[in-house]
Amino acid sequence: MLYSFSDVKKELKRKSKGKVSSKQAISLSEEEKKLIHFINKQTEKYNQNNVTRTHAYFNFYLQHPDIHWAFLGHMxxxxxGWNMTDLKGELFTKLLSEDEQRVFFSFLERGNWLIFQDVYPQFLLYEQCLKRNKKMFYLLPFFDVSTFMETMWNYFWENRDPYPLCIATIINEQHYLEKRVMQNNYFKKAVLSTVGFKLYDFFRFNHILFPYYEEGSKKALLVGETSRHFTSVHERILLGKRLYALLFRHKDILSGAYHWAKDHPHTGSRKDYWPHLFNDVNESFPRGLYRRRIKNCQLRKGAERLYSPPLKYAWANVNHKKAESGDWFNDWHVIEYLTGKEVDSDGKIYNEYCKTLEKIELTIMAKKAFLREEEESK
Known part of the structure; x- marks a missing residue:
């Protein structure tokens, strides 16, 4: 029984030394085999694309609000999804080649797919534990879930404290991605080391936006955070902790984000949160000369809204190869993220986001001017 945090620490220390039980040593009953099959099928059903995953997270949170990561993961x-559709939207199609768009999408999609196929079986197994009124987290290895999370789910079952489970899930997912995406040789060469990615990262990829209603209003305001070192697993975990604090330490933001999310099913288009600035229909002439349209996150007089397509029109579903095997957990010190000083966040991102949009426009115009000069000099 893991009743105290010191119990968790002792178990993880033991596990980090390699003294863990193997799933080969577990003899499954027919009921357990059917349960594993059911969870795998449900996960596959909702792991079709970013929209289906995002909906699944929110629907699970509606049923189980004690699982905070489900809502954090949804947001x-x-x-x-917005980053994916940006690649086919008004601005980045003018900055990135079609090959760059495709490769960057594959990078985003692989990470999104991997996280879902790792975390969603954990959620479904927890749901089944509740239905049976018994913990069955010993089955997590059959979904190739880290032994770290088996310990943390057992601890949550005894204590029902949502905070350590959510932070543990952040730790788990970021380490899970590290070798499979961030350290993947193909993605390192084709994405992370390219000039195009550095441009994309600088402009938009590092903004995480949470739309929410202010009390008594139906207008979407924005809070969020910015990641400065996306390729660092440590920095991504700290970002996750700040985002958690932003949502769950500010009850007005949590309530406002929850009600906004209920009112706006995810489509992948940025029109979901700012229809005054974005539209899912292209209002401009594709070959027309680009003119600045944005000032302080408002349209300039007479300007068309920015095209931001729904995901279903931007990208087709992807058939993924099986996730790479292996458990990332080998160092019990990662639990220090659970006890480390909580960094709160005020979430102020509006001005930075507005400036980013204006910088992108200036870069598009500079690129057009450069290409025009090159043509004229030939």
Missing amino acids: VSRNG
Whole structure:
């Protein structure tokens, strides 16, 4: 029984030394085999694309609000979808080649897919534990979930404290991605080391936006955070902790984000939160000369809204190869993220986001001017 945090620490220390039980040593009953099959099928069903994943997270949170990561993951996954459709939207199609768009999408999509196929079986197994009124987290290895999370789910079952489970899930997912995406040789060469990614990262990829209603209003305001070192697993975990604090330490933001999310099913288009600035229909002439349209996150007089397509029109579903095997957990010190000083966040991002949009426009115009000069000099 893991009743105290010191119990968790002792178990993780033992596990980090390699003294863990193997799933091969577990003899499954027919009921357990059917349960594993059911969870795998449900996960596959909702792991079709960013929209289906994002909806699944929110629907699970509606049923189980004690699982805080489900809502945090839902809001962050919305940002993943917006980043995907940006690649086919008004601005980045003018900055990135079609090959760059495709490769960057594959990078975003692989990470989004991997996280879902790792975390969603954990959620479904927890749901089944509740239905049976018994913990069955010993089955997590059959979904290739880290032994770290088996310990943390057992601790949550005994204590029902949502905070350590959510932070543990952040730790788990970021380490899970590290070798499979961030350290993947293909993605390192084709994405992370390219000039195009550095441009994309500088402009938009590092903004995580949470739309929410202010009390008594139906107008979407924005709070969020910015990641300065996206390729660092440590920095991504700290970002996750700040985002958690932003949502769950500010009850007005949590309530406002929850009600906004209920009113706006995720489509992948940024029109979901700012229809005054974005539209899912292209209002401009594709070959027309680009003129600045944005000032302080408002349209300039007479300007068309920025095209931001729904995901279903931007990208087709992807058939993914099986996730790479292996457990990342080998160092019990990662639990220090659970006890480390909590960094709060005021979430102020509006001005930075507005400036970013204006910088992108200036870069588009500079690129057009450069290409025009090159043509004239030939």
